Amino acid sequence: MSIDEPLFSVLGTTAALFEAPGTAMTLETQQRIWSLAKEAQDWPEVREAVPGMNNLMLSFETPPRRLDELERRLLVAWREVRPLKLAGRVIELPVTYGGDGGPHMADVVAHTGLSVDDIVELHSAPLYPVYALGSHPGYCYLGGMDPRIATPRRKVPVLSIPGGAVSIGGSQTGVSASAGPSGWNTIGSSPLAFFYPDREVPVLLQHGDSIRFRVERIIR
Amino acid sequence: MIEVLAAGAQATVQDLGRTDCLRWGVGTAGAMDPMALAAGNLLLGNDANSAAVEIQVFPFRVRFTQDGAFAVTGADCAATLDGLPLMPWSAHRVRAGQELHFGVPQPGRWRASRAYLCLPGGVDVPMVLHSRSTQLRGSFGGLEGRALRRGDALRAATSGADFVSSDIGILPPALALPLERDGCPAMRVLPAAEYGRYTQASRDGFWRNEWKITPQSDRYGFRLAGEALRPEAPMEMRSHGIVPGVIQVPPDGQPIVQMRDAQPSGGYPKFATVIEADLWRLGQAPIGSRVRFIETTWDEALDAQEELKVWLEEAARLIGLHRNSQGAA
Numbered sequence: 001m002s003i004d005e006p007l008f009s010v011l012g013t014t015a016a017l018f019e020a021p022g023t024a025m026t027l028e029t030q031q032r033i034w035s036l037a038k039e040a041q042d043w044p045e046v047r048e049a050v051p052g053m054n055n056l057m058l059s060f061e062t063p064p065r066r067l068d069e070l071e072r073r074l075l076v077a078w079r080e081v082r083p084l085k086l087a088g089r090v091i092e093l094p095v096t097y098g099g100d101g102g103p104h105m106a107d108v109v110a111h112t113g114l115s116v117d118d119i120v121e122l123h124s125a126p127l128y129p130v131y132a133l134g135s136h137p138g139y140c141y142l143g144g145m146d147p148r149i150a151t152p153r154r155k156v157p158v159l160s161i162p163g164g165a166v167s168i169g170g171s172q173t174g175v176s177a178s179a180g181p182s183g184w185n186t187i188g189s190s191p192l193a194f195f196y197p198d199r200e201v202p203v204l205l206q207h208g209d210s211i212r213f214r215v216e217r218i219i220r
Numbered sequence: 221m222i223e224v225l226a227a228g229a230q231a232t233v234q235d236l237g238r239t240d241c242l243r244w245g246v247g248t249a250g251a252m253d254p255m256a257l258a259a260g261n262l263l264l265g266n267d268a269n270s271a272a273v274e275i276q277v278f279p280f281r282v283r284f285t286q287d288g289a290f291a292v293t294g295a296d297c298a299a300t301l302d303g304l305p306l307m308p309w310s311a312h313r314v315r316a317g318q319e320l321h322f323g324v325p326q327p328g329r330w331r332a333s334r335a336y337l338c339l340p341g342g343v344d345v346p347m348v349l350h351s352r353s354t355q356l357r358g359s360f361g362g363l364e365g366r367a368l369r370r371g372d373a374l375r376a377a378t379s380g381a382d383f384v385s386s387d388i389g390i391l392p393p394a395l396a397l398p399l400e401r402d403g404c405p406a407m408r409v410l411p412a413a414e415y416g417r418y419t420q421a422s423r424d425g426f427w428r429n430e431w432k433i434t435p436q437s438d439r440y441g442f443r444l445a446g447e448a449l450r451p452e453a454p455m456e457m458r459s460h461g462i463v464p465g466v467i468q469v470p471p472d473g474q475p476i477v478q479m480r481d482a483q484p485s486g487g488y489p490k491f492a493t494v495i496e497a498d499l500w501r502l503g504q505a506p507i508g509s510r511v512r513f514i515e516t517t518w519d520e521a522l523d524a525q526e527e528l529k530v531w532l533e534e535a536a537r538l539i540g541l542h543r544n545s546q547g548a549a
Contacts, residue, residue, distance in 0.1 A: 009413035012493035013521045014463040017413065025458060050242045050461040052485055057461025059242060063525070067518055133245040134459060134485030137358035141459055141485075152456060153487060155471045159436075169487060170456045177245070180357045181440060183470065183488065195245075197348050197360035203244045 006078055008071045013063045018074050019055040025171065027143055029054045030131045031083030034207055038084065039077055045070065051132040051207060053141055053172065086208025090127065093175065093190045093211060095166050097123075099219030101189030104154070108168060108185055111151045116220050119187065122146040123166075123173065124213045130205050138177040138195030138203050142211060145173045157183040164192045166213065175211070221286045221339060221376040224368050225319065228277025230439070233343050233362035233374070234480075235271040238351035242461060242484040249353035249361065250464075250480045252276075252334050252439060252503030253294055255393045255528065256309075260293035260338035262536045263311035263388055265543065270342025270377070271352035273368065275335045276439075280322040282337070284314045285373070288380030289340050293392075295325040295332035295504065310389035311338075313380075325506065330394040332504035341377030356439070356481060384546045390535055397531060399498065401512040404430055405505060407498040408516035408524060412466065412490040414455060422449040422473075426491070430510040431475070437507055439481040444511075448473025449491060459487040465494040477502060497524035 007019040018036070020029045033056050037049040040058055047061040064070050097120045098105045108119055128142035135141070150171040158181065161167070165176040169184035176182065177195050190213075194204035205211070224231075236257065237250020251257035251274055258268035278297060284290075291311035292299050299306045300321045306312065314320070322335055345352050345363055354362025363372060399406050415423065431444040449469050462468070466478045468488035477494060478486070480503070494502055495516060505511050516524075 007413060010410060010493070010518070011412065011461075011463050011490070012410055012465045012495045013518070013525060014465065014493075014496050015461065017460055019413070019458070019460065023458075048240050048242050050484070052460035053458040055458060055460040057242070057463075059239070059461075059463065063522060065519075065522065132459075132485075133243060134461065135245055135483045137244060137246045137355065137360075139245045153470075157470065157476075169459070172459060172487075178357055178359065180483070195358060197355075197358060197365075201244075202241075202246075202349060 006075060008074060010067065011057070013060070015057050015059040016070065017055060017057050018078070022054070025054050025143055027129060028083050030143060031085055032081050034086065035081035035084040036077055039081065040074070052134060053131055088206065088209035090210045090212060091205060092214050093192060094216040095124070095188045095190045095213045096217045096219065097188040097215065102187045104185035105187045108149065108151045108187055112149055114149065116218065119149050120215055120218050122149050123187070124215050128173070128211045130207050130209045130211065132207055133203060136176065136178055136180055137197070140174060140205050140211065141172060142174055145171060147171055151185050153183040154185060157181050161186050162189065164190045166190055221288055222282040222284055222374050224282055224370055224372040226279060226281040227368045227370055228280060229367060230277055231273055231275045231280060231368040232354040232356070233271050233345050234274045234353045235351055236269045237353055237480065238349055238355065238361070241349050245484060246349060246355065246358060247482055247484045248464060248480060249355050251336070252480050253336070253500045255500045256294035256336045258532055259309065259390055259535060260291040260336045261342070262532065262539050263291040263390060264289060264338055264340050264383060266338065266340070266342055268532065270338070271345060272336045272338040272343060273374070275322055275337065276333060278322055278324045281319060283319050284316055286316050287314065288376055289313050289383035290320065291338040292335060293338070294335040296328060297322040297324065297335045298326055307389045309392050310387065311383070312387065313383060330392060331506060331509065332394070333506040334504055339376035340380030340383060344375040344377040384543065388539065388542055393531060394501065394504070397527065399501060401514055404510055404512045405501060406512040406514050407494045407502050408521065409467070409492045409494050409513045410516060410518065410521055411492045414489040415491055417451050417455065417489070418491065419450050419452055427513060427515055430512055432510050433505055433507050435507050439479055441479050441482055442477045442502065444475045444477065449475060451489065455489045457487045457489060459485050462486045462490065465496060465499045466490050467492045467494065479503065495521040495524060497521060497528055
């Protein structure tokens with residue numbers, strides 16, 4: 001298969017998935033995904049346009065009879081959309097790296113060949129833009145992680161990691177908002193909650209906002 | 221209207237799910253067997269999407285604290301009302317003080333694993349983000365965002381005084397619309413984006429082999445055991461939206477079917493998706509049982525969805541006729 005062309009596929013009859021070309025995750029591509037989401041949200045068969053990491057899921061209000069027509073419309077819109085530049089708020093999160101709150105730090109050390117200090121330095125350096133929300137209520141997928149600390153997802157998912165867990169999955173990083181199963185490598189912990197089910201917009205952070213990790217402590 | 225006297229783990233309040241909050245990371249939740257939920261609601265004259273109690277660990281026992289009505293659907297749990305046996309998939313009037321007991325799921329023509337207790341007008345819990353389904357991961361929805369326990373009280377949204385049918389039942393869709401392959405319960409499946417990146421042997425084996433539902437299976441996902449699915453080359457995906465029914469393959473090659481409490485995004489390669497029209501069949505498959513998958517097409521999958529819709533409409537029509545004849549008598 002080509003990685004130079006966008007990819008269209010279905011998730012049963014519930015949703016379709018559009019994946020932008022390329023394997024690297026870039027902010028510019030993500031900004032075009034935000035634009036595409038904004039446009040597709042108004043299409044009659046679309047219940048919800050859900051940005052992922054350089055991709056977009058469209059859940060169906062009613063699945064269309066003609067899939068090829070929807071695919072063509074997506075491809076045309078993708079060619080035409082311009083990056084949607086959002087300057088949201090910046091949130092700083094204190095993180096304790098390693099120790100009981102970072103049980104998979106050793107796996108990241110083993111995979112990358114870097115020291116714990118190097119990993120913490122590389123992980124806490126960037127200002128991470130929120131690319132998308134997913135996984136569980138309020139969880140933010142972040143862009144911009146240093147590829148040197150990329151570590152494959154775990155062979156078997158962990159049945160539960162705690163809320164506030166800071167973790168790495170492939171070339172992505174994020175903070176869990178509540179306890180639950182995960183296939184990612186947990187390297188630290190942060191005291192955190194930002195989901196408010198009683199509000200009409202229940203999340204504190206949305207795509208376009210940013211997170212910075214502040215090193216509170218390193219347990220080696 | 222009811223008080224929970226004995227609850228196994230994981231009984232929760234569910235409607236048909238929270239289908240429009242995916243962009244905030246909120247999974248759909250909702251009944252594992254939406255057909256059983258909808259049918260139970262129709263038996264009481266409720267909206268099909270009304271909330272009910274989903275029971276998956278038995279026994280389960282409640283006492284009615286007011287006169288009213290109820291319906292039981294889903295797995296045949298040899299339910300009794302004050303010791304008197306009830307037909308599966310039936311609705312009844314009830315008096316204050318009567319006790320309803322669900323035993324373990326019975327072996328029989330349809331071996332299922334989840335039962336539903338529906339109340340008049342639906343279970344009256346607050347609507348949170350457009351649904352009454354319990355979101356366990358987010359600890360909201362349902363009753364205080366958690367599973368039920370002994371001593372909990374649940375109200376029905378209406379009194380049930382207008383429920384005039386003394387006994388009314390319906391044939392379960394598993395018997396009316398059976399689907400098996402070589403004697404094994406089956407589900408229709410559409411290939412997903414990474415299907416073509418698995419070895420030919422794995423693709424053939426997926427359709428040919430039986431898959432066992434392991435004990436590590438719950439409302440989040442069913443972990444299956446069988447001949448491992450092997451990609452031509454390892455894949456590391458970018459996270460993307462997923463929905464209940466998606467069959468992911470972690471590196472160990474043993475597939476996981478996302479179920480109703482599934483998270484709304486993921487990054488394991490997706491092999492295929494159980495179509496929405498058949499996901500209730502899998503939702504009722506007991507741990508330790510085996511299932512088969514049947515490759516289907518987009519058009520067939522839409523037709524299957526339409527078939528369920530027609531079945532529910534016909535059920536609603538017959539129940540309405542029955543109710544009118546009872547009311548006139």
